[in-house]
Amino acid sequence: MTPEQIIATILSLSxxxxxxxxxxxxxxxxxxxxxxxLRQTQVMTKVIEAEISPTIVLLALFHLLGAIFLFLLAVFIx
Amino acid sequence: xxxxxxxxxxxxxxxxxxxxxxxxxxxxPRGEKQxxxxxxxxxxxxxxxxxxxxxxxxxxxxxLRRHSITxxxxxxxxxxxxxxxxxxxxxxxxxEAWPEQIPRGYLAVAFVFWYLATFGFILIEFIMWYFNVxxxxxxxxxxxxxxxxxxxxxxxxxxxxxxxxxxxxxGFIRAFFDYGDVYVQTAGTEINFQFLAVPHPERAVRxxxxxxxxxxxxxx
Numbered sequence: 001m002t003p004e005q006i007i008a009t010i011l012s013l014s015x016x017x018x019x020x021x022x023x024x025x026x027x028x029x030x031x032x033x034x035x036x037x038l039r040q041t042q043v044m045t046k047v048i049e050a051e052i053s054p055t056i057v058l059l060a061l062f063h064l065l066g067a068i069f070l071f072l073l074a075v076f077i078x
Numbered sequence: 079x080x081x082x083x084x085x086x087x088x089x090x091x092x093x094x095x096x097x098x099x100x101x102x103x104x105x106x107p108r109g110e111k112q113x114x115x116x117x118x119x120x121x122x123x124x125x126x127x128x129x130x131x132x133x134x135x136x137x138x139x140x141x142l143r144r145h146s147i148t149x150x151x152x153x154x155x156x157x158x159x160x161x162x163x164x165x166x167x168x169x170x171x172x173x174e175a176w177p178e179q180i181p182r183g184y185l186a187v188a189f190v191f192w193y194l195a196t197f198g199f200i201l202i203e204f205i206m207w208y209f210n211v212x213x214x215x216x217x218x219x220x221x222x223x224x225x226x227x228x229x230x231x232x233x234x235x236x237x238x239x240x241x242x243x244x245x246x247x248x249g250f251i252r253a254f255f256d257y258g259d260v261y262v263q264t265a266g267t268e269i270n271f272q273f274l275a276v277p278h279p280e281r282a283v284r285x286x287x288x289x290x291x292x293x294x295x296x297x298x
Contacts, residue, residue, distance in 0.1 A: 034198065041205055056204075056208070063198055
């Protein structure tokens with residue numbers, strides 16, 4: 001494939017492919033953030049052990065699962 | 079030849095190890111009730127709470143967080159974020175404001191992302207409030223600060239190193255809701271503690287002074 005052909009193929013693609021890639025990158029970053037939030041919540045609950053600590057970790061886990069779900073949703077419906 | 083004088087052998091004294099001296103387990107501070115609410119910002123002898131470096135004989139006397147009213151700003155913002163999508167997204171759909179060329183899937187993903195990010199925002203704000211605590215035990219004063227999700231500061235000093243405890247309460251809102259800043263000054267080069275925007279600063283100071291009084295050696 002020549003460089004001209006590659007450029008022609010890229011130009012023939014719908015602009016929504018690029019928008020989709022941007023969206024997926026953003027959601028991947030959010031997924032990373034959700035994972036950091038879960039890890040940090042676990043660290044915090046070790047520093048202060050309270051009765052509600054497991055509930056807080058569970059909420060952070062739900063948040064991470066939500067981020068995974070959203071990423072997969074974006075992969076399939078965008 | 080008989081020895082006239084024999085110097086007594088020096089008994090080497092081992093340097094005393096610096097350990098936390100066991101203190102008696104405190105009773106409930108006078109005029110205070112034991113906290114039962116796990117979300118209390120002023121919890122006296124809270125049950126079921128431990129911290130990372132807590133010694134076996136160490137008992138938590140007081141846990142302080144920022145006054146709950148200081149959370150009002152982010153709570154209102156979160157409520158706004160929660161109530162906006164039912165107005166914004168249908169209006170985009172019904173008013174045909176959404177360009178035809180853009181697939182509707184983006185709208186659905188944006189809708190879910192909005193609520194997920196709002197949930198994340200609420201969670202962060204809550205844990206930053208809940209885990210930023212100042213703890214007074216029968217042996218130490220401890221300040222645990224999480225400045226953001228990635229940076230933690232843990233500082234503590236023994237209660238017998240505390241030299242002065244003061245509080246500052248000023249302004250209409252602070253006076254109305256009875257919250258202010260408590261300053262714990264320690265001896266020498268040790269760090270000083272600031273418990274900012276904590277509820278009932280006067281009671282907090284009294285409790286710390288009471289514990290300091292228990293620690294002072296009694297005259298014989």
